[in-house]
Amino acid sequence: MKSNEKDAYAYLTITADTLPLDDITRFLEMAPDGSSWSLGDVRRVPNKLRPKYEFSRWSLTSGVLKGQPLETHFVALCQWMSPLSGKLRKLPAEMHACISITGWVDDYDNLLFFSAGTLREIGAFGFPLDFDLYSENG
Secondary structure: OOOEEEEEEEEEEEEOOOHHHHHHHHHHHOOOOOOOEEOOOOOOOOOOOOOEEOEEEEEEEEOOOOOOOHHHHHHHHHHHHHHHHHHOOOOOOOOOEEEEEEEEEEOOOOOOOOOOHHHHHHHHOOOEEEEEEEEOOO
C-alpha cells in the first residue's frame, strides 16, 4: 500500500524565540536550507503589522524531488537527521524542534501510509509531528 499524494515534502524545523539563526547553526554544526531566517530579519513577504521575524527558524528539507510519496520524503529526512541525532536529542531549552509533513492529494482515499519501521525511526527523536494535508476536491 502507498499513499496517493501528487506532491509532498517533509522538513525539520528548529525555532528559537531569543537566539539568532547562527547560534542554532553553530550548535547543530550544519547549515540550514534556504527557508530559514534569523530573529529580526526583514520578512520575505511584506507584512505591515510585523515587518521583521520575531523568532529564528532553522530548517532542513528531505531533499527529495517533487512527486515522490510522503513516506519517501519522511525516510530521506530521517537519513539527513541521523548524523545530527546526538545533538537533536540534547537541544537546549531555548530551541524547539518539529517535523513537518505536507502533501497535496486528489482525494482522501489511501491518504497516508507509513511503515512501522519508518514510524519507529522518526518517533525515536521524540519531536512533535505536524501534518498538513490538502485536497483540491475537498
